[in-house]
Amino acid sequence: MEVAKIQQAHKTTKLRTIFLGYLVMFCIGTIALALFLVLIFYILMSCGTILPANYAENQVREDKAILEAGKTLQPDTRQKLYRYALFTAKGRHIEGNLSEKQAQAAWSVTQQSNTAYQFPYNYVKVSHNNEVTVMRYSVSAQFELPILRQYLPNAELSFFAVFCIAFLGGGALLASSFGRKLTRKMSGLQQATKQIQAQDLDFSIQLSGVMEIDRVLHSMDKMKETLKTSLQKQWNLEKSRREQISALAHDVKTPLTIVRGNVELLSETDQSEEQKNYTDYIAESTRQMEQYIKTLIEISKAETVATLQAETIDTDFYLTKIKDQVMALAAVRKISVVFATYNLPSTLYVDPVLLERAIMNVASNAVEQAPEYSEIRLTAESAEECIRLSIVDEGPGFSPEGLKQAAEQFYMGDSSRRLSGHYGMGLYITKSIVNLHGGQLLITNSTQTGGGQVSIEIPIRAASTS
Known part of the structure; x- marks a missing residue:
């Protein structure tokens, strides 16, 4: 990739250079368009298709001289480009091709002078034989064809309108072309962004040839390599942690097997009722520890805790078993257990082994x-x-940090927990098991005792009433 970068470095172009190129092209196109329209205008004028701006004025001047000489206007093959109105000496409208309203306006304008201008027309008044003729015309180039003159009365404005339309159209086309080119140049940037978002870091940066964009691409390439290195280190660290957990779990299985074997031998000896209870507690705890180690090994090998193996169980029997285990656990520290149930279904559809593991972790x-x-x-x-x-204790409760991170893997809170043999896995495993059941783990502090309150919620769809 570095070779490709060096080869393309000599071909890079600044973004402003590309923009200036389009700007120059636009300016040249505009000037060429203006010159072309001017050329067409003069060609049409030279062949008579467009009449010059003073054409109507010359007609008015010629007819004015005829009227002032006391002569009558004779029919002319040329179409008059002016309009007129004939009045009596006192201003009564007799005839003409101006409307009544236009005639009265022409009469009013020419009362002070024989020539007048009122946008956009010029007016000329001629007195003759006790009559007055007022002629109205505009000084502008016009088309020779009547139909064109009817819809396009001003040839110059018509050509200016064509210029404006072509100007805007050309600008839009060049802007669109510039946008498409810029999009193509930025395609490498967009592709790199998508691949980084998809966590696919094994790709080569495609340079665009535009200096500013290539700078961003070079920065993204460095960021990609840094991110790739960081993720690799993180993955290696995670792999090492999982291997250590797996190795520790396997090492614990050996002494645990010895404990279980001795407990089984102990249970075959003559014992008092109290000793039998203690032996049963040890045997049950040993069974739990074996299950915990199995789960720990599964976690170290995969992202999920384990495969959910749900079955229908008797609610009262199952919870009584849980209660006995919690009471045995609490008796060691002389802690009493208050157990209560409300409106429970008679059966539950859960994975009893995993759910037991989750509850005992919390307990x-x-x-x-x-x-x-x-x-x-x-x-x-x-x-x-x-x-x-829900399990509520009367301890110090969770810290603000603990409320947010207690269920995270390897979170140990403070040094006291670490010294007591914790590795930040208990609530993490519990949360994973609850998630498998489609539920949620709620970690709060009790408003009554001030201690920690951890609740396991399993959706009712995972439970069955019979």
């Missing part, structure tokens, strides 16, 4: 943020065409 965060001997409220209800599961 785990709530337990860790809540102080000892406090209370966690777990509420399940039907509201506005959705199933809403």
Whole structure:
């Protein structure tokens, strides 16, 4: 691409040069048009198709001399280019080819003088044999043909109108041509913009040959390369993170398998009822951890969390199971759990494994943020065409930054969470699971306790009442 740029650098043209070229072309065209129309005008005048501007004036002068000599005007083969009105000495209109109104106006104009001018006509008054003739004419070139003279009374204005129309038409054509050329020159810029928007950065910049546009294209080329490098670094960093997560998840599976095996052996020994409960809690927690690790591995390998495998489940049985797990989780920190349900359907159509994972992630965060001997409220209800599961704690709540970013991948809030073993994945996984169900995750602070309030909403279309 650099070779192409160097080769085209000698052929670049400034935008103002192109514009000046069109301007010069327009000026030359205008001058040529004016000269052409003037030439046509004089050719038509020389062959008699157009009569000169003083033609009517000469006719008036000749007929005035005849009338002043006391003679009568004789019929003439030439058509008179003036109009007249005959009056008595006292001003009574007798005849003529001026209308009554025009005749009275001609009489009034010539009362002070035998010659007068009132735009756009000249008037001449001639007295003879106790009668008065007033002749009206205009000093302008006219067409010899009566029909042309009827519709185009002024030949000069007619040619000027033709010039104006051709002038505007030529200007419009040149402007259109300039616009099309500029559009062609900018096509490379538009194409580069579209490809960058589509995140296709493997393309070559096509230079236009216009200096100003090529400068922009060079800047875009540099921006493209910088963006490509940045995206490559970001992709490599993301890939490295996913590989680290996947490796960590696989490493955790080994000690977890040992824990699960020992728990199974422990459950086969003689135990008291309380010990059996504790053993069951450990076994269930081990099962959850295995599911979490499986999800973590899936996240590290793909953009989506997992494939949704929805099924119809019993609502009461499922939520009771969730409640027991939350109570076992909270008991470690001596936190009590308040559980309440409102207007729930008897069955739900969800992925029970993924939804359980999402709820327990929220519950785990709530337990860790809540102080000892406090209370966690777990509420399940039907509201506005959705199933809403809310968990409220009495901890410090979310910071303004946390309200916006708590569900983002690797967001850890502050150093205290990082020190307690968090990696910013819990609410991110929860949000991904909720999105798979077509729902939404709401993160707020409770107005009653001041602690965090996280709600999972699943659309009613994903739930079934029987």
